[in-house]
Amino acid sequence: TQLLEQSPQFLSIQEGENLTVYCNSSSVFSSLQWYRQEPGEGPVLLVTVVTGGEVKKLKRLTFQFGDARKDSSLHITAAQPGDTGLYLCAGARSGDDKIIFGKGTRLHILP
Amino acid sequence: NAGVMQNPRHLVRRRGQEARLRCSPMKGHSHVYWYRQLPEEGLKFMVYLQKENIIDESGMPKERFSAEFPKEGPSILRIQQVVRGDSAAYFCASSEQGLDYGYTFGSGTRLTVV
Numbered sequence: 119t120q121l122l123e124q125s126p127q128f129l130s131i132q133e134g135e136n137l138t139v140y141c142n143s144s145s146v147f148s149s150l151q152w153y154r155q156e157p158g159e160g161p162v163l164l165v166t167v168v169t170g171g172e173v174k175k176l177k178r179l180t181f182q183f184g185d186a187r188k189d190s191s192l193h194i195t196a197a198q199p200g201d202t203g204l205y206l207c208a209g210a211r212s213g214d215d216k217i218i219f220g221k222g223t224r225l226h227i228l229p
Numbered sequence: 230n231a232g233v234m235q236n237p238r239h240l241v242r243r244r245g246q247e248a249r250l251r252c253s254p255m256k257g258h259s260h261v262y263w264y265r266q267l268p269e270e271g272l273k274f275m276v277y278l279q280k281e282n283i284i285d286e287s288g289m290p291k292e293r294f295s296a297e298f299p300k301e302g303p304s305i306l307r308i309q310q311v312v313r314g315d316s317a318a319y320f321c322a323s324s325e326q327g328l329d330y331g332y333t334f335g336s337g338t339r340l341t342v343v
Contacts, residue, residue, distance in 0.1 A: 122271075149329040160233075160320050160334030161272070168329055206271060210328035215285050216262060217328055221271040 121145055122220035124207050130226040134196055139223040141207030142189045150183055150190045150209040151217070161206055197227045233258075233323050234303075235335035242311050242342050250306040250338045254323030261304045262332065263289075263296060266318045275319075278304060311342045 123142045131137055141150065149168040153161035165174050167183035167190060174181045178201075180193040194201055207220040234253040242248050254261050259279055264272040274288040278298035289296065293311075298304040308315055318339050322332035 151331045153331075153334075158336075160235075160322075160336050161332075162334070163331040166329060166331050208272075208331075214328065216274050216277050217332060218274065219264075219271040221269070 120221065121218055122207050122209060124205075124220040124223050126223060127221070128224050128226075130228065131197060132228050133198060136193070136195050137197055137225070138191055138193045139205055139225070140189065140191050141220055143209070144188065145211055146187050147209035148187070148212045150187075150207060152181055152190070152192055153206040153208060155204040155206060155222070161204075194225075197225075199227045199229050201225060202227050233321055233333050233335035235321050235338050237338060238336060240338055240340045242340065244312060244342055245310050248308040248311050248315070248340055248342075250308075250319050250321075250340070251303045252306070252321030252323075252335055253303040254321075255325075255333050258323035258325040258333070260324045261298050262322045262324075263304075263306050264320045264322065266320060266337075272320060275306070308340075311340075313342050316340055316342045 125140050149166055151166045152164045155161040165181045170187045171185045172183045178195045182191045204222045204224050206222045208217045210217050233255055236251050261278045263275040266272050276289045276296045277285040281300050293309045295307045318337045320334050320337045322334045324332050
């Protein structure tokens with residue numbers, strides 16, 4: 119059973135377009151995180167959201183935590199080829215001693 | 230300030246051999262986590278260690294796999310009598326401030342069993 123469901127699994131769009139990827143769960147999380155992973159490397163933490171309804175911006179990336187703390191979204195404005203990578207949603211539930219990961223959204227930005 | 234260091238980056242083993250994967254956490258981090266990643270799969274938790282203690286090994290197969298984090302030196306993930314199904318990327322992560330602050334990952338060890 120996958121606790122964190124990410125959609126879409128794959129996304130290929132043209133440079134300059136906007137996109138949103140989603141992370142959903144039936145469980146409540148005390149925090150959700152987004153990581154980006156490039157081929158041959160480990161994931162790199164982009165952001166952590168901890169408050170229901172929280173919105174965080176990182177340049178052209180906007181992250182939102184759902185009000186009920188069960189879901190999150192990542193919106194990229196004016197995508198660039200450098201945004202290409204595997205985006206992983208991850209989170210910790212209250213009482214957990216480790217972070218669990220979704221399967222990821224593989225994003226490819228075409229120049 | 231070096232990040233999480235994993236070695237080797239690539240490891241090839243024949244079926245039946247032993248694989249030893251090493252991880253040195255970030256300076257000041259005392260929590261180490263090992264994850265396994267297969268193609269098109271997310272990261273699957275294996276084991277969580279603090280210095281000299283295994284805290285949670287619920288994701289690690291009961292046979293052939295073991296992990297340690299000694300008082301001195303790196304954390305070691307050991308796989309005995311490797312089989313082809315063990316081929317995967319193994320990532321180590323460390324943290325210090327609690328799970329809500331996320332992990333710092335190493336670059337991983339890619340194990341290929343031939």
